[in-house]
Amino acid sequence: IAGITQAPTSQILAAGRRMTLRCTQDMRHNAMYWYRQDLGLGLRLIHYSNTAGTTGKGEVPDGYSVSRANTDDFPLTLASAVPSQTSVYFCASSEASGSFGEQFFGPGTRLTVL
Amino acid sequence: GENVEQHPSTLSVQEGDSAVIKCTYSDSASNYFPWYKQELGKRPQLIIDIRSNVGEKKDQRIAVTLNKTAKHFSLHITETQPEDSAVYFCAAILSGGYNKLIFGAGTRLAVHP
Numbered sequence: 503i504a505g506i507t508q509a510p511t512s513q514i515l516a517a518g519r520r521m522t523l524r525c526t527q528d529m530r531h532n533a534m535y536w537y538r539q540d541l542g543l544g545l546r547l548i549h550y551s552n553t554a555g556t557t558g559k560g561e562v563p564d565g566y567s568v569s570r571a572n573t574d575d576f577p578l579t580l581a582s583a584v585p586s587q588t589s590v591y592f593c594a595s596s597e598a599s600g601s602f603g604e605q606f607f608g609p610g611t612r613l614t615v616l
Numbered sequence: 617g618e619n620v621e622q623h624p625s626t627l628s629v630q631e632g633d634s635a636v637i638k639c640t641y642s643d644s645a646s647n648y649f650p651w652y653k654q655e656l657g658k659r660p661q662l663i664i665d666i667r668s669n670v671g672e673k674k675d676q677r678i679a680v681t682l683n684k685t686a687k688h689f690s691l692h693i694t695e696t697q698p699e700d701s702a703v704y705f706c707a708a709i710l711s712g713g714y715n716k717l718i719f720g721a722g723t724r725l726a727v728h729p
C-alpha cells in the first residue's frame with residue numbers, strides 16, 4: 503500500500519441496504535476524514551477522527567457512522583442507504599500537527615443508491 | 617454555520633492568459649487557507665496554501681493573496697497552460713477546528729489552446 507486507498511471503487515446499492523466504505527492509509531497519519539462530493543456543492547465533511555479511538559461529526563453526518571479502531575483504517579458505514587446518499591466519497595488523512603497541514607485524499611468511491 | 621463562497625463557478629481563458637479565483641469566508645478566526653486542484657476523475661491535491669500571518673505566497677506560476685480584514689483570499693494563475701484545466705477548490709479551516717476544513721463549491725477552469 504502506498505498512501506491512502508479506498509474500496510470499493512464504485513458500488514450500486516439498493517435503498518435500505520447497509521454499506522461500508524473502506525479507507526486505509528500507510529502514512530501513520532493521526533487524522534482522517536470522510537467527505538462527500540456532489541456537483542455544485544464541493545467537498546463536505548461527513549465525519550473526522552483526530553486520532554485512533556476518537557471520532558467527531560462534520561457538516562453532514564446524518565445517516566453515516568464511522569469508527570477508528572486503529573491508526574490506519576477509517577471505515578464509513580451507511581446503516582440504511584437512501585438515494586440522497588448517491589455521491590462520490592473521498593477519504594483523506596493528515597498528520598494533524600496543530601491546525602495546519604496538507605490533507606491527502608484517496609481515489610474516491612462512487613456510490614449510487616437506487 | 618461557517619461557510620466559504622467561491623467565484624466564479626466556471627472560468628474559461630486562453631492559453632497564456634491569467635486566471636483569478638476568489639473566495640470569501642465567514643469565520644473571522646480562520647487562519648489557514650489551502651487550495652486544491654482536482655483533475656477530471658482524479659482526487660483533489662493541494663497546490664498551495666497560506667497562513668494568516670502572511671498576505672501573499674507564490675510558487676512558480678501560482679500565487680495566493682489573503683485579506684484578513686475583508687475575509688477574502690484569491691488564487692492567481694499566470695501564463696495558463698492546458699494542463700491547468702481542472703476544478704479548483706478553496707478552503708478555510710474552522711476556528712479550533714484542528715484541521716477541519718470548509719471547502720468552497722469549486723471553480724471549473726478551462727484553458728483553451
